Amino acid sequence: MVRLLQDPRKAGQPLLVLYDVQDDRRRTRVMAACKDYGLARMQYSAYQGKLTRTARLELETRLVKALGNSPGTIMVLQLEQAQLDTATTIEQLGDDDR
Template sequence: MKTIVIYDIEEDKVRTKIFEACKDYGLTHIQYSAFFGELNHNRRGELKQRLRKTLGRKNGKILICPVCDKDLKLLEAIVVEPGAVLDA
């Protein structure tokens, strides 16, 4: 199932380890603190345990959200490229 991982971690060292863990699980970096990709139930559980251990007692929040294909089809993106001129 498609999975979104979003995190807000204060400490740089821990944030980097969270980033690397998501990459290790084959997720794609889609925003500063967001990853997306395919993870089955077991892999998602493994990642959750790894992220929980990595965060430890440090301040932060990690969201792991499975997304079904039906809901994924409703995804909409608003993108403004650098240098774009917006209509007034």
């Protein structure tokens, strides 16, 4: 059973994590960190969720360690709930997804 590093019942700010990491092992560490904090994968290299300020800082520290000296970029964006409420999502399922 996975133990989340933040209680999902705690209020938090919407967060978006985007990354482009070349090294497979480092990329796996970035993905694991996002999952450990309860973020949901929305694309191959994007996770979203809600984190408290403390959890966000912990996650950012872990992401820095995960990337190490490898080439790559990780962006952590804090959003406002209003941005998500007014966002438009366009999704087209491929034949394999139906």
